[in-house]
Amino acid sequence: MGDDDVLATLARERGRALFGYAYLLTGQAHAAEDLVQEALVRTFARRRVGFTPDSAEAYVRRAILSTFLDDARRRQRWSGVRHLLGRHDEPARDPAPAVGAVLDVRAALATLAPQERAAAVLRWCEDLTVPEVAARMGLAVGTVKRYLSTAGHKLEALLGPLPDDETVPLTSGRTRP
Structure with a gap:
């Protein structure tokens, strides 16, 4: 008997019993149906030699x-970490303004000379101090x-106007002491 035949026999002859078992575990009909379907997929996704309807049922129940x-x-x-991602009763914020702001900043940075751009990114995005920027760039303060x-x-x-360095972080990088 092939896997397809075993699956058909199992579904026809023991499907209601498998559903009943899953229903006792979940307490909900739709969840039990999903659980049986998932178990059948997991069981029959791998080829097993000598599968009988009885042994297949044991695998599916497990x-x-x-x-x-x-x-x-x-x-x-x-449930232990869901609260860390934000409140679920709040409506989701529209990402369009943030996306637009990011595109505006990228376009504005593109107008800067390479040295100006590097200094600006290191200072305002990477949150380095002026001496740290100077050291990274190999320049005088x-x-x-x-x-x-x-x-x-x-x-x-x-x-x-640019935000005040001390109150508005531009990235999630280092924080100032």
Whole structure:
């Protein structure tokens, strides 16, 4: 008897019993149907030699139980961390303004000279201090200050006033002490 024949026989002769077993575990008809279907897929996805309807039923019942327990553990773990992702009763925020702002910043950065752009990204996006930017770029602190001043004026002309460094982080990078 091939796998397809075993599956057909199992579904026809023991389908209601498998559904009943899954229903006792889940307490919901649609969840029981999904559980039986998942267990059948898991059982018959691999070729097994000498599969009979009886041995297949034992595999499916074990798969039903394993899937049910795995899902319960997953839900329990998820309920412990779900609150970290945000409130579910709040409507989702429209991402369009943030996407537009990112595109505006990218376009504005593209207008800067390479040294100005590097200094601006290191200072305002990577949140490095001016001496750290100077060290990274291999320049004097005064040169970095000039690049930042020029870049700041160009960016303000294109984007409006820049946020205060101390109150508005531009990235999720390092935080200031």
